[in-house]
Amino acid sequence: MSIPSQPVPPSWKDLGKAASDLLGKDYPIHGSTLEVKTKTPNNVTFRVLGMRDSKTDKINGDLEAKWADKKSGTTLTQAWSTSNVLRNHVELENHIAKGLKLELITTLIPDKQSKNAVVASTYKQPGVHTRQHLDLFKGPTVTADAVLGRDGFLLGGEASYDVKDGKLSKYNLAAGFHAPEYAVTLHALGNLSLYTASYYHRVNPDIETSARATYDTKGPASAVNLEVGTKTYLDNAAFVKAKINNAGILCLGYTQALRPGVKASLGLALDTVKLSDSNGANAHKVGASMVFEA
Known part of the structure; x- marks a missing residue:
């Protein structure tokens, strides 16, 4: 009897992604x-x-150009920000072996004569997803993570070595x-302190829900932060999101596709504890x- 093939598990950074996206994305409340x-x-x-x-009325910008050749698995990304930060990202996928991606990420700040370079690799196969990167100028530091998956169960770990x-470290x-x-995900972060x-x-094709509890062992005793949210599709072109935490911060988001390639989002955050406060x-x-895509 043949054993069914296991799917490729998500990477370390994507563990719990569905919950993080529902609670974190589509709330443009900071400007x-x-x-x-x-x-x-x-x-x-x-991409511009x-x-x-x-809060600061400061305007920042980012200009990015990305070239991709799917046949060869080569991608080149170059970006320049209004903070005068130059970024280059080269990706080579499936060149040496199937499932292996090699990356080189460099950053340069000419005004400060600051530079950084990271060499990274990703290897994924059914049941396993690993990443490694070497920060050449900081440390140098080697960081590696791995996620193993079988029948929906996932186990992952990450470590950095100075x-x-x-x-x-x-x-x-x-x-x-x-x-x-x-999906249910448990994390032990900050050297197993958070x-x-x-x-x-x-719940159904129109409603999604999510919740997250956080406990910091270095914080106040018995202090657990809780956040719960939901997303409801009004139709094929619009959805609303809402979330609230135990500090009383209520966030609302509304996203509407105005036409193919044009999407608008509105966000509102209310401190429900200070609704009656004149200084609130x-x-x-x-x-x-606003997002335009063509």
Whole structure:
């Protein structure tokens, strides 16, 4: 009898992604953003992102060009920000072996004569997903993570080793169970000092829910932070999101596809503890984002 093939598990950074996306994305509450994406016939994608911070009124921008050749598995990304940060990212996938991706990420800040370079690799096969990267200028530090998966059960770990000091600088663990309609994930982060438990549930095709509990052993005794949220599809072109935490912060989000390639989002955050406070207006936040894609 043949053993059914296991799917490729998510990477370490994507463990609990469904819950994190539901609780974190589509709430543009910190200001206004405008994102424009265009693609040329020769597979070059341009992305322009502008952000205005409502707290500081500072405007930041980012210009990115990305070229991808799917046949050869080669991708080149170059970006330049208004902070005068130059980024280059080269990806080579399936060149040496199937399932292996090699990356080189460099950053340069000319004004400060600051530079950094990271060499990374990713290897994924049915039942296993591993990543490694070497930070050449910081440490140097080697970071590796791995996720093993079987029949929906996931087990992962991450560790960083400081070559100069000759010791582990970071280690984390995670475990979970992922199914098409729901997922449960447990994390032990910060060298096993910060614990999080999250779940995601697609109740039906129109409603999704999620919750996350966080306990910091270095924080106040018996202090557990709880956040719960939901996402409801109004139709094929619009959805609303809402979440609230135990500190009384209520966030609302509304996203509408105006036409193919054009999407608008509105976000609102209310401090429900200060609704009747005359000075509470500064605790509330509102923002918007617009995305154009062609």
